[in-house]
Amino acid sequence: MWTAATCAHQRREGPRFASDLADAGWAVIARLLPAPARAGRPSAWPLREIVSAICYVLQPNGG
Secondary structure, three states: OOOHHHHHHHHHOOOOOOOOOOOHHHHHOOOOOOOOOOOOOOOOHHHHHHHHHHHHHHHOOOO
């Protein structure tokens, strides 16, 4: 069961992988992406995580 202690221990702060976007890179890319829709179900994942996952898979060393 997740407790406050285990949640704090598993929290991920900062980049997890070398392919994760830095704040400066995300600032450039975020302007090019569409704004979240007002109607419908909210996204289950932040758009930045999705873009980072795509970068991880596309990196030359494989993902």
